[in-house]
Amino acid sequence: MSVAAVASRVAVEVRALAKHFGPVKAVDGVTFEIRGGEIFGILGPNGSGKTTTIRMLCGLLKPTSGTATVAGADVAEHPERVKAAIGYMSQAFGLYGDLTVAENLRFYGGVYSLGAGLAGRIAWAMERMMLAEIGDRLAARLSGGQRQRLALGCSLLHRPPVLFLDEPTAGVDPAARRLFWQIIRGLSTEGTTIIVTTHYMDEAERFDRLAFLSRGRLTAFGTPAEVRRTFGENMSLEDIFVHLQESDA
Amino acid sequence: MNLGRLRSIVWKEFIQMRRDRATLGLMLGVPVMQLTLFGYAIRQDVRNLPTLVYDTSRTQESRALVQQFGATGNFRIRGDALSYQDAIHRIDAGKAAAAIVIPEDFARSIKRGRPVSVQVLVDATDPTASQSAISSALMVGQRTNVRLVSGTVGADLEDGRLPFDVRVRPLYNPALKSVLFIVPGIIGMILSNLLIIMTALAVVRERETGTLEQLIVTPLTRSEIMIGKIAPYVLVGLVQLTAVLIAARLLFHVPIRGSVALIYVVSLLFIVASLGLGLFISTLVTRQAQAIQTSFFFLLPNVLLSGFMFPREAMPPLAGALGLALPLTHFLQIMRGIVLKGVGLEALWPQALALVGFSTLFITFSTLRFHKQLG
Numbered sequence: 001m002s003v004a005a006v007a008s009r010v011a012v013e014v015r016a017l018a019k020h021f022g023p024v025k026a027v028d029g030v031t032f033e034i035r036g037g038e039i040f041g042i043l044g045p046n047g048s049g050k051t052t053t054i055r056m057l058c059g060l061l062k063p064t065s066g067t068a069t070v071a072g073a074d075v076a077e078h079p080e081r082v083k084a085a086i087g088y089m090s091q092a093f094g095l096y097g098d099l100t101v102a103e104n105l106r107f108y109g110g111v112y113s114l115g116a117g118l119a120g121r122i123a124w125a126m127e128r129m130m131l132a133e134i135g136d137r138l139a140a141r142l143s144g145g146q147r148q149r150l151a152l153g154c155s156l157l158h159r160p161p162v163l164f165l166d167e168p169t170a171g172v173d174p175a176a177r178r179l180f181w182q183i184i185r186g187l188s189t190e191g192t193t194i195i196v197t198t199h200y201m202d203e204a205e206r207f208d209r210l211a212f213l214s215r216g217r218l219t220a221f222g223t224p225a226e227v228r229r230t231f232g233e234n235m236s237l238e239d240i241f242v243h244l245q246e247s248d249a
Numbered sequence: 250m251n252l253g254r255l256r257s258i259v260w261k262e263f264i265q266m267r268r269d270r271a272t273l274g275l276m277l278g279v280p281v282m283q284l285t286l287f288g289y290a291i292r293q294d295v296r297n298l299p300t301l302v303y304d305t306s307r308t309q310e311s312r313a314l315v316q317q318f319g320a321t322g323n324f325r326i327r328g329d330a331l332s333y334q335d336a337i338h339r340i341d342a343g344k345a346a347a348a349i350v351i352p353e354d355f356a357r358s359i360k361r362g363r364p365v366s367v368q369v370l371v372d373a374t375d376p377t378a379s380q381s382a383i384s385s386a387l388m389v390g391q392r393t394n395v396r397l398v399s400g401t402v403g404a405d406l407e408d409g410r411l412p413f414d415v416r417v418r419p420l421y422n423p424a425l426k427s428v429l430f431i432v433p434g435i436i437g438m439i440l441s442n443l444l445i446i447m448t449a450l451a452v453v454r455e456r457e458t459g460t461l462e463q464l465i466v467t468p469l470t471r472s473e474i475m476i477g478k479i480a481p482y483v484l485v486g487l488v489q490l491t492a493v494l495i496a497a498r499l500l501f502h503v504p505i506r507g508s509v510a511l512i513y514v515v516s517l518l519f520i521v522a523s524l525g526l527g528l529f530i531s532t533l534v535t536r537q538a539q540a541i542q543t544s545f546f547f548l549l550p551n552v553l554l555s556g557f558m559f560p561r562e563a564m565p566p567l568a569g570a571l572g573l574a575l576p577l578t579h580f581l582q583i584m585r586g587i588v589l590k591g592v593g594l595e596a597l598w599p600q601a602l603a604l605v606g607f608s609t610l611f612i613t614f615s616t617l618r619f620h621k622q623l624g
């Protein structure tokens with residue numbers, strides 16, 4: 001499938017999505033689309049509904065109302081299908097420190113039932129994530145950047161069309177961070193849809209498009225340039241978000 | 250339930266177990282160590298009590314009797330007392346703990362088939378030690394009687410009196426209460442405490458490091474995660490059981506009168522119940538330290554109420570009822586039944602059924618809570 005064909009497809013479709021915890025409206029009717037192959041940022045301060053939205057999109061939480069489809073599967077109807085179609089890299093990386101690099105990959109490969117293709121995918125991940133020389137090292141002994149790339153490798157073993165990154169660069173040094181974004185950009189070019197949550201506003205410029213959430217509602221949406229055009233050309237994205245946050249408070 | 254995914258979790262769990270040397274040592278070493286410590290510390294028959302002999306008979310028969318005392322292992326013959334007073338004096342001074350006093354007419358009376366008394370003085374300041382010495386002395390008396398009776402068939406037996414007796418205060422025989430009774434209890438204690446703590450820790454650790462969050466985003470179902478985490482510990486429990494059974498046999502000569510296969514089947518039920526409880530604890534807490542504390546919450550009732558240390562028959566009704574809520578209580582009754590009495594499932598099925606009930610209850614509760622938390 002060509003890049004253009006992938007990009008024309010909608011990877012994630014969110015329609016009037018809401019999640020209420022008792023009287024608290026954590027997500028309060030959000031609608032947007034994420035195109036295939038784009039790097040999409042979901043931004044917002046703590047308590048903005050960012051995490052709740054992601055958890056619904058991953059099939060972990062049932063929406064109170066509204067719908068969401070991820071890679072063609074409805075998150076409420078077929079959460080298991082959603083789970084098989086997505087990769088997820090959490091802030092904590094979800095690695096087993098007492099397993100080696102290769103063993104972590106093997107474990108997650110087994111969890112995704114890769115079967116005969118497992119060895120090939122492990123080799124791919126080690127190569128692509130630049131971990132080939134440290135396959136026997138315990139994950140606990142890795143640097144922040146290496147750990148991050150291993151976690152990314154684990155989440156990509158089953159070739160998910162949609163990849164979620166939750167605060168991916170927290171606690172990683174600048175050089176490793178740059179390397180990480182290069183890999184992410186490469187994946188996106190190959191057609192993987194990447195959804196990133198972050199509160200590092202300086203990373204927002206890397207996103208193809210972004211959504212800003214505040215108190216469970218969508219307060220800004222579009223490419224970084226579009227967002228700037230709406231709120232003021234001379235402001236940085238960071239300024240705009242601080243402004244949005246304050247005007248909302 | 251996908252077997253491939255389940256196998257991945259079990260495989261991972263075993264690697265982690267192998268890497269964690271301290272815990273591995275804890276899992277395999279502690280059961281045997283505790284058995285040894287408990288077994289020797291709790292055993293109530295005291296051995297090698299330093300013993301004096303005041304033998305005024307000085308005959309072959311009296312020396313044979315002294316030898317019998319020595320052969321029990323409870324008395325270690327330390328030499329002769331010069332007089333009755335000397336014996337008492339040396340016991341008072343703590344130089345000896347017991348003395349055997351044999352009357353002058355001992356051999357003569359036996360030959361004639363007349364009743365004769367042998368006195369055993371025991372230092373009773375330590376009641377446990379003295380009781381055990383007394384019971385042991387009684388046994389010597391009985392055993393020797395039997396031999397003498399069979400040796401002297403005669404008219405003396407007709408009036409029902411035995412040729413001689415060892416005079417001691419009549420006390421129940423604590424030999425019944427010692428090692429044989431305590432070891433099956435220790436097996437249950439060790440299995441239950443270690444397994445509860447280990448499972449609780451294994452799950453909470455994943456929560457703490459964030460890997461649990463990762464697992465639930467994968468196609469793994471909640472049941473697969475729970476069973477995958479429990480299964481390796483079932484095996485650990487069975488290995489522990491085997492180690493303790495072997496140690497009990499070698500160190501304490503605990504006979505296994507009933508079916509070994511049945512022991513394993515029932516232990517499996519008990520292991521699953523304990524693991525289920527550990528799993529349930531893990532759903533109540535978020536930190537490893539809390540998991541350990543909560544596990545200890547079950548430790549004391551296990552010791553006090555299950556019948557491990559104190560007979561349940563003597564408990565007030567409330568304590569007895571509370572004890573019934575512990576899997577260990579039922580397991581102890583089963584183990585003592587199989588190991589010591591040699592009875593089978595025909596007598597022990599109510600307890601076995603209780604264990605099945607506990608397992609079902611704990612695992613259902615855990616799965617429900619697990620769903621709620623991660624959902």
